[in-house]
Amino acid sequence: MVLSIARRVGRSAVVVLLVTMAAVGLLSLAPGSAAAVILGENATPDAVAALNASLGLDLPVWQQYLTWLGNAVTGDLGTSPITNEPVVDALLARLPVTVELAVLALLISIVVSVILALISATWQDTVVDRAITAFSSVLLSVPAFIAGPLLVYFLALQLGWFPVSGWARIGTDGLEANLASAIMPAVAISLIEIAAFHRILRSDLISTLREDFVGAARAKGMSRFYVMFRHVLRPSSFSLITLVGINLGRLIGGTVVVETLFSLPGLGQLVVSSITSRDVISVQGIVVFIAVVYVVLNMLVDLSYNWLDPRVRKAAV
Amino acid sequence: MPALEVRGLKAFIGTARGAVRAVDDVSFSLGRGEALGVVGESGSGKSVMAKAIMGLLPHRSGCSGEVVFEGRDLLTLPPKEREQVWGKQIAMVFQDPGRSLNPVVRVERQLTEGMRKHLGISGSEARERALGLLAEVGVPDPEERLRNYPHELSGGMRQRVMIAIALACEPDLLIADEPTTALDVTVQRQILDLLRGIQRSRGTSMILISHDLAVVAGRTDRTAVMYAGKLAEIGATRQVFEAPRHRYTHALLGAAPTIDHERHTPLRLIPGSLPDPVSPPSGCRFAPRCGAATTGCTDPGPVVTSVGSDHDVACCHPVAAPAHSGGDLVDR
Amino acid sequence: AGGGGVAGSAAAGADADAGAGTEPVQGGSATVVYLNEPRTLDPTAGSNNTPGNAIVGNALYGTLLITDPETGEIAPSMASSFSTPDDGKTFELTLRDGLTFSDGSPFEASAIKAQWERHKDPAAGSSYFADANQVESIEVTSPTTLRATMATPVPNFGYSIVTSGLNWIPKPEALAAGAEAFDENPIGAGPFTLQEWRRQDAMVLVKNPAYWDAPRPYLDQLTVRAVLDASQRINTVISGGADVGAESSWENVQKAKDAGLVTDIQPLSGGNYLALNMRRAPFDDIRAREAVAAALDPEGLNVSVYTGAAELVDTLFAPTSPFRTDIPTNEPDPARAQELFDELAAEGKPVSFTFTSTSNSESRATGEAIQAQLSAFRNVTVEVKTIDFAELRTLQSSKDFDATVSSAAFLDPEPRMWTAFQGDSPVNMSGIDDPQLNEALLKGRTSTTVEDRKAAYTVVQERLKALHPNIWMTRNASTAVSGTHVGGLTQYGYGSLRPEMLWVQE
Amino acid sequence: MTAEHTTNGSVDTLESPGRAAHLRDGALLTVEDLVVRFRTEGGVVQAVSGVSFDVLPGETLGIVGESGCGKSTTGRAVLRLNRPAGGTITYAGERIDQVGDARMRELRRSMQMIFQDPVASLNPRRPVKEIVVEGLAVAGAGSQERAATAKRVLEQVGLGGERFAEMLPRQLSGGQAQRVAIARALALNPSLLICDEPVSALDVSVQAQTLNLIEELKAEYGLTVLFIAHDLGVVRAISDDVLVMYLGTVCEFGDADIVYGEPAHPYTRALMDSVPLIDPDRGFAGPALEGDVPSPLDPPSGCRFRTRCPLARERCAVEEPQMRQVRPDQSVACHFPLVGPTAPDPIPTAGSTS
Amino acid sequence: MTSVDPAVKTVPAVTPSAADPHVPVVRKQRSVLVAFSYVWLGLLILAAILAPLLPIAPFDAAAGPPRESLQLGSIDLLLGTDQLGRSLLSRIINGAQVSLVVGAVAGLVGAVVGGVLGMVAGYLGGRVDSVIRLLADAMLAFPPLILLLALAAVLTPSVSTILIGLSLLVIPTFIRLARANTLAWASREFVTAARNVGAGSGRILFREILPNLLPTLGAYLPIVMAALIVAEGSLSFLGMGIPPPTPSWGGMISDGKDSIGDYPHMVFVPSFFIFCTVFALNQAGDHLRRRFDRGLS
Ligand SMILES: Nc1ncnc2c1ncn2[C@@H]1O[C@H](COP(=O)(O)OP(=O)(O)OP(=O)(O)O)[C@@H](O)[C@H]1O
Ligand SMILES: Nc1ncnc2c1ncn2[C@@H]1O[C@H](COP(=O)(O)OP(=O)(O)OP(=O)(O)O)[C@@H](O)[C@H]1O
Ligand SMILES: [Mg+2]
Ligand SMILES: [Mg+2]
Numbered sequence A: 001m002v003l004s005i006a007r008r009v010g011r012s013a014v015v016v017l018l019v020t021m022a023a024v025g026l027l028s029l030a031p032g033s034a035a036a037v038i039l040g041e042n043a044t045p046d047a048v049a050a051l052n053a054s055l056g057l058d059l060p061v062w063q064q065y066l067t068w069l070g071n072a073v074t075g076d077l078g079t080s081p082i083t084n085e086p087v088v089d090a091l092l093a094r095l096p097v098t099v100e101l102a103v104l105a106l107l108i109s110i111v112v113s114v115i116l117a118l119i120s121a122t123w124q125d126t127v128v129d130r131a132i133t134a135f136s137s138v139l140l141s142v143p144a145f146i147a148g149p150l151l152v153y154f155l156a157l158q159l160g161w162f163p164v165s166g167w168a169r170i171g172t173d174g175l176e177a178n179l180a181s182a183i184m185p186a187v188a189i190s191l192i193e194i195a196a197f198h199r200i201l202r203s204d205l206i207s208t209l210r211e212d213f214v215g216a217a218r219a220k221g222m223s224r225f226y227v228m229f230r231h232v233l234r235p236s237s238f239s240l241i242t243l244v245g246i247n248l249g250r251l252i253g254g255t256v257v258v259e260t261l262f263s264l265p266g267l268g269q270l271v272v273s274s275i276t277s278r279d280v281i282s283v284q285g286i287v288v289f290i291a292v293v294y295v296v297l298n299m300l301v302d303l304s305y306n307w308l309d310p311r312v313r314k315a316a317v
Numbered sequence B: 001m002p003a004l005e006v007r008g009l010k011a012f013i014g015t016a017r018g019a020v021r022a023v024d025d026v027s028f029s030l031g032r033g034e035a036l037g038v039v040g041e042s043g044s045g046k047s048v049m050a051k052a053i054m055g056l057l058p059h060r061s062g063c064s065g066e067v068v069f070e071g072r073d074l075l076t077l078p079p080k081e082r083e084q085v086w087g088k089q090i091a092m093v094f095q096d097p098g099r100s101l102n103p104v105v106r107v108e109r110q111l112t113e114g115m116r117k118h119l120g121i122s123g124s125e126a127r128e129r130a131l132g133l134l135a136e137v138g139v140p141d142p143e144e145r146l147r148n149y150p151h152e153l154s155g156g157m158r159q160r161v162m163i164a165i166a167l168a169c170e171p172d173l174l175i176a177d178e179p180t181t182a183l184d185v186t187v188q189r190q191i192l193d194l195l196r197g198i199q200r201s202r203g204t205s206m207i208l209i210s211h212d213l214a215v216v217a218g219r220t221d222r223t224a225v226m227y228a229g230k231l232a233e234i235g236a237t238r239q240v241f242e243a244p245r246h247r248y249t250h251a252l253l254g255a256a257p258t259i260d261h262e263r264h265t266p267l268r269l270i271p272g273s274l275p276d277p278v279s280p281p282s283g284c285r286f287a288p289r290c291g292a293a294t295t296g297c298t299d300p301g302p303v304v305t306s307v308g309s310d311h312d313v314a315c316c317h318p319v320a321a322p323a324h325s326g327g328d329l330v331d332r
Numbered sequence C: 001a002g003g004g005g006v007a008g009s010a011a012a013g014a015d016a017d018a019g020a021g022t023e024p025v026q027g028g029s030a031t032v033v034y035l036n037e038p039r040t041l042d043p044t045a046g047s048n049n050t051p052g053n054a055i056v057g058n059a060l061y062g063t064l065l066i067t068d069p070e071t072g073e074i075a076p077s078m079a080s081s082f083s084t085p086d087d088g089k090t091f092e093l094t095l096r097d098g099l100t101f102s103d104g105s106p107f108e109a110s111a112i113k114a115q116w117e118r119h120k121d122p123a124a125g126s127s128y129f130a131d132a133n134q135v136e137s138i139e140v141t142s143p144t145t146l147r148a149t150m151a152t153p154v155p156n157f158g159y160s161i162v163t164s165g166l167n168w169i170p171k172p173e174a175l176a177a178g179a180e181a182f183d184e185n186p187i188g189a190g191p192f193t194l195q196e197w198r199r200q201d202a203m204v205l206v207k208n209p210a211y212w213d214a215p216r217p218y219l220d221q222l223t224v225r226a227v228l229d230a231s232q233r234i235n236t237v238i239s240g241g242a243d244v245g246a247e248s249s250w251e252n253v254q255k256a257k258d259a260g261l262v263t264d265i266q267p268l269s270g271g272n273y274l275a276l277n278m279r280r281a282p283f284d285d286i287r288a289r290e291a292v293a294a295a296l297d298p299e300g301l302n303v304s305v306y307t308g309a310a311e312l313v314d315t316l317f318a319p320t321s322p323f324r325t326d327i328p329t330n331e332p333d334p335a336r337a338q339e340l341f342d343e344l345a346a347e348g349k350p351v352s353f354t355f356t357s358t359s360n361s362e363s364r365a366t367g368e369a370i371q372a373q374l375s376a377f378r379n380v381t382v383e384v385k386t387i388d389f390a391e392l393r394t395l396q397s398s399k400d401f402d403a404t405v406s407s408a409a410f411l412d413p414e415p416r417m418w419t420a421f422q423g424d425s426p427v428n429m430s431g432i433d434d435p436q437l438n439e440a441l442l443k444g445r446t447s448t449t450v451e452d453r454k455a456a457y458t459v460v461q462e463r464l465k466a467l468h469p470n471i472w473m474t475r476n477a478s479t480a481v482s483g484t485h486v487g488g489l490t491q492y493g494y495g496s497l498r499p500e501m502l503w504v505q506e
Numbered sequence D: 001m002t003a004e005h006t007t008n009g010s011v012d013t014l015e016s017p018g019r020a021a022h023l024r025d026g027a028l029l030t031v032e033d034l035v036v037r038f039r040t041e042g043g044v045v046q047a048v049s050g051v052s053f054d055v056l057p058g059e060t061l062g063i064v065g066e067s068g069c070g071k072s073t074t075g076r077a078v079l080r081l082n083r084p085a086g087g088t089i090t091y092a093g094e095r096i097d098q099v100g101d102a103r104m105r106e107l108r109r110s111m112q113m114i115f116q117d118p119v120a121s122l123n124p125r126r127p128v129k130e131i132v133v134e135g136l137a138v139a140g141a142g143s144q145e146r147a148a149t150a151k152r153v154l155e156q157v158g159l160g161g162e163r164f165a166e167m168l169p170r171q172l173s174g175g176q177a178q179r180v181a182i183a184r185a186l187a188l189n190p191s192l193l194i195c196d197e198p199v200s201a202l203d204v205s206v207q208a209q210t211l212n213l214i215e216e217l218k219a220e221y222g223l224t225v226l227f228i229a230h231d232l233g234v235v236r237a238i239s240d241d242v243l244v245m246y247l248g249t250v251c252e253f254g255d256a257d258i259v260y261g262e263p264a265h266p267y268t269r270a271l272m273d274s275v276p277l278i279d280p281d282r283g284f285a286g287p288a289l290e291g292d293v294p295s296p297l298d299p300p301s302g303c304r305f306r307t308r309c310p311l312a313r314e315r316c317a318v319e320e321p322q323m324r325q326v327r328p329d330q331s332v333a334c335h336f337p338l339v340g341p342t343a344p345d346p347i348p349t350a351g352s353t354s
Numbered sequence E: 001m002t003s004v005d006p007a008v009k010t011v012p013a014v015t016p017s018a019a020d021p022h023v024p025v026v027r028k029q030r031s032v033l034v035a036f037s038y039v040w041l042g043l044l045i046l047a048a049i050l051a052p053l054l055p056i057a058p059f060d061a062a063a064g065p066p067r068e069s070l071q072l073g074s075i076d077l078l079l080g081t082d083q084l085g086r087s088l089l090s091r092i093i094n095g096a097q098v099s100l101v102v103g104a105v106a107g108l109v110g111a112v113v114g115g116v117l118g119m120v121a122g123y124l125g126g127r128v129d130s131v132i133r134l135l136a137d138a139m140l141a142f143p144p145l146i147l148l149l150a151l152a153a154v155l156t157p158s159v160s161t162i163l164i165g166l167s168l169l170v171i172p173t174f175i176r177l178a179r180a181n182t183l184a185w186a187s188r189e190f191v192t193a194a195r196n197v198g199a200g201s202g203r204i205l206f207r208e209i210l211p212n213l214l215p216t217l218g219a220y221l222p223i224v225m226a227a228l229i230v231a232e233g234s235l236s237f238l239g240m241g242i243p244p245p246t247p248s249w250g251g252m253i254s255d256g257k258d259s260i261g262d263y264p265h266m267v268f269v270p271s272f273f274i275f276c277t278v279f280a281l282n283q284a285g286d287h288l289r290r291r292f293d294r295g296l297s
């Protein structure tokens, strides 16, 4: 057990290492440099070179990487040369927004998709099921950048229910304002997820419904809904959990479209601004962070299998 | 009054190719406390019949006829009332105990949920009863077992748990659909003995379904033989096995090697295979494989004929009855 | 008041349709949305214009000088006087008495010297290097006065200050504490002080009680937020999610007007233009430039990109400018254009160029519109290349482009016309270096009478028209919008919103 | 079935050291002390622990035992489809456990296997005519030769005609699929055929067809057959010798008639007794066995059957019984065999239905 | 018993009678949708290929006044015009080229590269598997946005850059899918059977396992393609899409999104096409899966 955990952690470390190397490699190929960004339009090549040297950006890429890595393992992700903000601070400031957004979006999509999938599976192949499936196809083709403006147009401009843009913090603005500012972005993200989740859960539910134990539970006289909830849902949720894990990982780094649209101070915006200003230090920090989150989430997903399926639990002992 | 009376039961299952005529016009009755064995090859419609009686047919299926249980036609019962019958009056034990227990729910819940619903008893009462039931079906260490998940039990234990679940609300009728197919012979033996014992001691009516003739032979009062969705023969177990009249039953008995079969001697064959269940032959469905078939077998086809005090057969050219078994053959 | 002898009566426009009432209300708070967040609060890196972070600079550091909203002339602010005794060779600046930084320390002329010298340092990366570099040396003559000696006489140097970061003076000692510490706690003498800056989210500013111009600022608190997406930005103001917005998009200005918001458009001359890079093919050939100029229809661009809401640069100077002449900037002539395209193609030099666009949607739309218009002609092809922010920053020094959108908008042609079209100017995008033009620009710069300057700029216009280094498109929409409950919507310079003037009615 | 429980006086003298007692010379296949382990997430499963048996050329050895006792694993180990962890396998004088991979690939062709689940052993996406001659294709036979062989072997198993050749496995019934599997084995002209529960998935009627087919082919080609099944009746119908296994170990090995007639191991006896009879009066031949099969992850010490054995004593828990011959053509691994000098009083066998 | 009277060997089938229970027919209606889907995709591909030959306005020049709504009459104005007065119909048809190419090529490249890697990993196991899984994990853990943004910064955005970026995103998914399926198939008895007749690894991998993998990957492909078409749109939104004037559906939506209140057709026309195509691809995927996996697995 200990060994297998150690192996997993080791693997994950290698994954994270590969990811950061790829990030450095990629960005080192991009034209422009942080120094040029700082010095701007009137920069002379000499000034750029001097600033690069003072930032340590004139060294070979691998050397920069190793230095960075050395600091990173001690928890020091460096300071952005562009904003002069420590990367860790920048990350921590953005994290709550992105996490709230991602979690809220996933909650919405899970709740909606589970309900829809239960309905679809229960009344499989009926008009209801077909209608829901068609609806999920519609959702699948509505990307966030179009869902966002639509939501804004109807819910914010026409109805005035939610603020058009901006982020309200729980601490200062209160939970209600916070949720109001998060709800439309979260919904915009969740639409596609709803479709994907519905799809996968529906087919798993249907195959679980064919299992003998479902018939056995019905034969005990348990009602349809009881059986759906108590007996069918849990064994059908493996693929869903996997998908949720992967998507949560991806959303942590990937809510940029709605963050831009709704001007939310999340990781996505930080990513965009860091990349467009060639802030390699910040990008590295974000990449490491997201990769670690991803890896950890995947481990959690694996752990959740244990909880979901006692058979796995036994095997792991 | 019989416990269960099935009249003209048809259960068709819709597939892309058309309706599978899985059970096609089956009638029989089952007395109180009686054990009926149902045998037949794989795909002959045994399970579908059991499910049709329960009302648990899969999606896209149709069912007609009558299933009269305790004076009520189960097929026309509203769903809510049917749920009251399930588990409480009719219980079912399925083929594969590994698959008919929910792998992610503890034994305790699976065992008590039915009791709590039907008997309206509290969790602790249900638990008490569950312990008693487990002891009754011969599960060692019931306390521990309640905490287990199904995969932590052996196959025989799982099947005992299934039986305990079926018995939980003291049903009047127990339908066991191939309850031992997935088990080893020695364990199968234990389960069969257990079922027979329960049926005897509690006076429960029972339908025991199996494709293995031998399983049914010693453990039922009456036996029905199904072929391609139709009832070929039904009668007292002894009569069916000792003096099979339907040509199919006869052939089936001949094809199974027994434990005292002479080695290296060829087995008797039934040529051909089961007909397509979507468009089975008209008349006698066994006719295409039957050596004695004549055109009369397909048109008008056989009718159910009584060949003994408790022995009906649907065959145009029944096998001659051995001298001692008696019963007249009325051939049409 | 005012620049020495300047007759820059770029008249004007407090055309802000009167907002709430007329009597300022004390107290309250307001939210302002603008286009771009600064990367740091060091004013050296700031941009004193609408698309930049004008409001943040004004709030934190105040204004040395402003322009009179009525006349467009340089007016005093923290500097009580700014004058040149010698037609622009030297300038004398006098600070008001008793000015203090927000930490209570006195605001002295030495701070101005220190800050202006930072702008002159290439390593500081100031966008206003060229503006600051006009000053050769600075001498602090007393705690409240200083004398700036110019490299060449620039009688209208005041306009360089009001349209640049030279207008914002931080406390030098605070800057010395390092960039990170300064961003936490920037110290200036402006109407507001920084309470909290949540990057890419909001900047919360609170009233500086020691501000010199009491009872301003009226507001107790000001929240400033960048909204990158243009339509979301105006939607935020329309829906009441923000009280005030800075706008640079004509389409949004139109939306704001339609929604009944208060708008204050800074009446600027010049505007956005398509810069054609004369340093290399195909636009090193005047016929190519002329052909494209004749082919493009600015009105069509306006309709495509701004739903027709934009003001076009019909002639270089705005109607309110004293320098206005009737020289049209564009005379579309499709037949002539085709003729030239064919001619060039026949010579084996077909016009084929790349339009370099930023990832900003208007810029891309402009590129596409140009492409669409030119696709109606034979022998001309346009590609659109999108570059990101980092590349844009280097583009201006590398000049690696064929055509791109640039801007020269101004109240007074000083200093923008010079920096945009003078042969030696480092930010001369098109690379034009025409002796006649240079001479006219110098004349416009050094002359002290309106008439002389007008004459000089008439020559400038004629040369530009003859040489086609650029194709003028739309005027800049340096605009402030606000809900009707907001008063005091005031801009100076090149669209620089003055937060101390704002007030809100309950 | 009572009086013949006589003893064979000289049991012990028949044992020869170094080699399991019951192994014979001249066998085509000899397996000695075979051990197979599987590493699973739950721990190491010793699926086969020290199994020895042999098959004489042209004869049929039936292997019986409860589900999970290691029958399939044994069969597969012979073909090295599962790598043995110990023991020797000698086929026609060659040590299969030691030959190289290339040689093994050749050898496999003369030792063919029919797998437990007929449908699963056919690639669902390849037509029958390709499946049956895959072995020839691997060996590099030309397309004409392959076509001819395919036609021949399919006819042999009663699936002649173009119709079947083009079919995909899912279009076949269970019996037909089993025939295709047999045809595939025949295409390589094997001398040893391992049949792993070839009929357990089939209906009685199809089962009879298949068993008859195997008998016919055996007679025609002189095949040696290893026949694995859990159905005692089926094994009886086809085997010369029979090997009874329990939880990875051999219980009993010997001539089928003798073993069926007078089982020496209590487990063999219990198996015989648990087979339901088609006789409505008898039900079962003997008393029921208590308990369930223990987990292979944690087998009992000593004799593995002792936890369910009605005759178990202390010795059974400490000492693992070795195979020994109790009489010619019958060997058993039991401390207290039912046959031989130590045999207990005959236990009753009749009437056990209630 | 063995001789069968030939007279009754072929027996007429039962005729349904009135007493038969009603069995809901397995709806053929679905296949109408499936047919529609294939027809739609076919027409779309055809239109995209034949775009230059069709009698429609060029996609890069104005065909009418800007922002015209849908109208009958002129074929070019049928779906209205965009902000530059370009015919939306023409842009939709030409945009289909880009959108379909992006979907198909990135999807296929991902499927082929990912499929082969996954298959090799799943079958060979051990070190090879370890390395490939590590690679796939790293690719999955790499924030996709950073990858695309960085690629856009390194290479100038163009169809091929976008193809590279999107393929990179798709590959690990297919590695996982192929690997998991290979593991499942490789443990099937028929693989053992093939080994038993002497087949080597290569043969088993490509003759035995691959044919079984193809339907799964093939069924998944349309869904991935649908996702890619939408993803290309998001790139356009972030300003990293296909450079103008080449139309792509995503880009068209992104162009129109700011005027959604005033000129909704500029968003809804391309959205409708994306929807229909995504829907059709999903239907096709489901249909393929049903077709190939019926009675299997
Ligand atoms: N869900 C279903 N969908 C389609 N056809 C079905 C379904 N269930 C059963 N059938 C068909 O109905 C017929 C009868 O099946 P049934 O399961 O009752 O046979 P059985 O006698 O129980 O066989 P076995 O001994 O294999 O359990 C078969 O032809 C089968 O293919
Ligand atoms: N590949 C494997 N990995 C792990 N354990 C295995 C594997 N194959 C078999 N086993 C285990 O080895 C033991 C013997 O299995 P085997 O398949 O040989 O039994 P069997 O006698 O053929 O049973 P059956 O009658 O069910 O076919 C069982 O406990 C089984 O769980
Ligand atoms: Mg069944
Ligand atoms: Mg086996």
Ligand code: NI
Binding pocket: D001, D002, D261, D262
């Ligand atoms: Ni005996």
